[in-house]
Amino acid sequence: MADLGKTTVHEREPVDPELIRDILAKHDGEQGGLIAILEDIQTEYGFLPEDALRTVAESMGRPLIDIYGVARFYHCFSLKPRGKHVISACLGTACHVRGAPAIVEELERQLKIRVDETTQDKEFTLKTVNCLGACALGPVAVVDGRTFSKLRRSKVKPLLEQAAAGNDGVEIGKDVRIFPVDVSCPRCNHSLMDDSFFIEGRPSIRVTVSFNHKHGWLRLASLYGRYNVYSEYEVPQSSVVEMFCPHCHTELTSSWQCPTCGAPMVQMIVRGGGVVRICSRRGCCGSRSHMLDLI
């Protein structure tokens, strides 16, 4: 009621009802699967289109207001189209006293948008959050999963430039998003690094792969954040491969599934502590690796 005047009618994006029904079929019969369904729709479109929510309500036989209420309740869901890069600037207490409001103001000024808005070219969306849990590094902002710490007004411009450039074309060693890793087999602990084959000036990771009754080597870039792959046989796009340790011939698997495509994830031990998991599907988000517990 109080909100009515503020509502902006945005142009409707075309929604494919078949796609929504596919997502619903995937979660069929799940108890309380609504949030998972909405997450999948948001992954697909970048936000929750109105028509998609109507289709969900219709197919699930639930009132639309329930779906809408859930979508509006959680901060991770957006009903408005979002830009390619989402900037979450922290306005928590610690960041606030360290000058976060000035950072938000500077971001607003440089992007020429207000908080919770998207730039005209659909590049950036600016959001504020109440705490990112990195108070000692404040003021903090997170852009596309990468944390920018101890921000000052002068650091806002490089932040935007780095975010716009994405992960491609950054200089190794200068950008913290790309760093080299040494990995070993979780079973026999033999190193998987191959000094005889270099990718991007770094020793590659060698594993044995098996797909379509073919076995051969596969070499991965050992730079976290880079997805270059060389293999004996051409692995077709979006096919799932099995990877084996070339030393003990154990299959490198884990009980984890890729959050993007659902394929099993391959787990390797990082020298110096930590685990890296990569999706076993060729071309899945460029085989995005997940770094966990890295010390």
Next chain:
Amino acid sequence: MITLNINGLNVSVEEGTTVLEAARFIGFPIPTLCHMDGLSPYGACRVCLVEIGKEPRTKLVSSCTYPAEEGLVVRTASSRVVRTRRMVIELLLASCPQSKVIQDLASSHGVNKQRFKQEHDDCILCGLCVRMCSEQMMAKAIGFSGRGNERALGTPFNVKSEACRQCGGCIYVCPACQLRCSYTEKDSPVCGGCQNLPPPCLEKEKFDDMMCFMSPCVACEIAPK
């Protein structure tokens, strides 16, 4: 049957009865705002607060949602309850002074001032309309969205809902949509007209309660003797 003690009286009620129903059953009045017979208890307005437990470990609960328990000791009008209830009403007044229901509550509980920042919200989020729409009208056209201070009531996407049959049930139960009586001081947060202006009944012979045309005016009850 469950036996509980309300204001020193033992009451036997059936299992599943709420404290509010039990208290009203034996005649102790508890004011309510977001409660309505036929709708599920919600506990949003906190006007129906009562004190339960034995001294010194007592606590305040909303009686409309608290189920009667064996041996429960309830006080519906202890000083703590009255004080807290006044505060709750004062806070309601701070957000929605135009509501006649809240103004009536304020004057019947002697709330003469409002010390908080005055707002003029058109919704107190009591949830009566939402429950009316889904439980009695079976439409489920309106509901809450957002959270925290952005929590608001409305239809999905704030456009006309296809589920709505425009029965008007939500407007009928809304305590905030009704306009308060326009007492002389229009901008004062506390209307208190019934409380401050002596109605004719006080100067003449007292009406029988049932006959008073000013009902639910409480002027005669709170008038200084």
